[in-house]
Amino acid sequence: MSNPSILILPGDGIGPEVMTEVKKVISWFGAKRDIQFDVSEDLVGGAAYDAHGTPLHDDTMARAQEVDAVLLGAVGGPKYDELDFSVKPERGLLRLRKEMDLFSNLRPAQCFDALADFSSLKKDVVAGLDIMIVRELTSGIYFGEPRGIFEEGNERVGINTQRYTESEIDRVARSAFELAMRRGKKLCSMEKANVMESGILWREVVTEVAKDYPEVALSHMYADAGAMQLCRWPKQFDVIVTDNLFGDLLSDAAAMLTGSLGMLPSASLGAPMANGRPKALYEPVHGSAPDIAGQGKANPIACILSFAMALRYSFDLGSEADRVEAAVETALANGARTADLLGEEGATPISTSEMGDVIVAAL
């Protein structure tokens, strides 16, 4: 049997730097645990645009469809702000999500003990926090038609369409219920059913799916109330399921609240392939951070933990994933801190590459 395959797409900004550290972890597994991967690497986002005039080359897209897992760094940057919408770096990422049909985006919002003081929230509000946001990733207003800027009378009008079919809601709801079963058996679904018909359908379908998961306690919340409750007392949640756009805002807010933004990974999963593995893309929650790119200041932990998620969800190597996560905890407990984990208070940060080395050593 051939080795499992990984396509690495470092992308823009700090993407390449943090990905270099992930490659150290991958090499460690090859050398010390004899777990080998077929690793290939390619361009995405602004980097792909610079090389090919498109944020995702068709060959890269085809390769992404074949591999067992894609690891992505980050896309975007001010350099590309003036580009036409159709070739912006983000379109590369959105095309990957859509064509790989990665409908279930898992975004843990977790507060690392060593960092509980670092949140803008009070320590008792976030210490020990561990929730999972499941965001629908291939439909809704991100992809609905009609969309565009049109002439209408004497002026222009900007249009986007929120669109969810029953089966689209059903499948992401199921993935959230499955996760809830393996966690605290509590699921909160968020929409604006009081204002949007798509929210009404969302609520209906989620309620229907719940019948197959009688052990999971399901609740519903309007997304604005959800934003409030995340800020007030996030520990009331276990798993949250929501649509593409609400998930974008709510998961970013939740990530920031943990104080661990540079630490948070994500997994985007699709349907099982012929080999039984789900189509999958793993990426840090943080963005390309162009302001610190190329300076060795970036925190590689989110990207390394994204690889840990790949071990767990794509390669069925749960205990190896635990090992990576434990190594990160050890590094932090021993005081390893990149600049983002130090605030204003002095103390010298270590570099991206030093953090990678410390984590590999802890493995």
Place this chain on the structure above:
Amino acid sequence: MSNPSILILPGDGIGPEVMTEVKKVISWFGAKRDIQFDVSEDLVGGAAYDAHGTPLHDDTMARAQEVDAVLLGAVGGPKYDELDFSVKPERGLLRLRKEMDLFSNLRPAQCFDALADFSSLKKDVVAGLDIMIVRELTSGIYFGEPRGIFEEGNERVGINTQRYTESEIDRVARSAFELAMRRGKKLCSMEKANVMESGILWREVVTEVAKDYPEVALSHMYADAGAMQLCRWPKQFDVIVTDNLFGDLLSDAAAMLTGSLGMLPSASLGAPMANGRPKALYEPVHGSAPDIAGQGKANPIACILSFAMALRYSFDLGSEADRVEAAVETALANGARTADLLGEEGATPISTSEMGDVIVAAL
């Protein structure tokens, strides 16, 4: 000249209770300052549905169009959860906003000194916070067509449409720039121009309007990053302008962050009427809180401060508005606390009506 007119719509849940306290304040102005208002009262939301089978009677709608200001308590409650979408309590409020064309929704997120400890955020993050979110209120996905739940093949699909014309963006942007001129001269516009064409048009129009306000420093932020930054360091903002749906989530998150949710008023303003006053509706940011309704536990301050906003924006009585706000500060400084301002820690709260009395006494 006749007295300025106010239509009071207490609505559902704690709405009637908090509005009773506002009426005390209105009476105080009549008795002690000889400032008289023609006050009428009517039903909205579930209360209107119970009486008339519709969440807003046509007569009430017509009256709202005529008066100088509408004061609204809150709408909604679990009792109405099973109602058809078209007659849900929220439809009454949305009809008022739409038919009065109240396009500019002002939502201050302010942290009251006496309550800085009460936020889930650290004190230094929120103490002294005073930002204003301007939310577009009559367009976007709340009202765009097509909308509904349709059959498509073998399944149903839920559809809503985000739709913004240049003139809709222009007018709300202008109202935000005007506000910024009277405040810190800093405006941040939030959208998802990296994903939505309606966001691209939004950014373009706001940038164009900025040319008429060269003194205001304009910045743009993606709404997900905006949610993050509000949670991280809200004091970086002065005025924020955003669309209907993003404004719904972001303003609720911001309100909760201040720790002063029961304290926050809002003003929804339209175009000037024949008498020069803008069409206007004032309401607290908090909802109908059905769990504590009828128990005398609700905090009437948000509703009283909404009346203060009416004094300022509808009746040009800025110094009288200051007087009400100062009375609230005095009451708080003297230790007056409704249950929501006490947390779990003991200390006996005062009732809704006692809080109203303390504030009137402080006037």
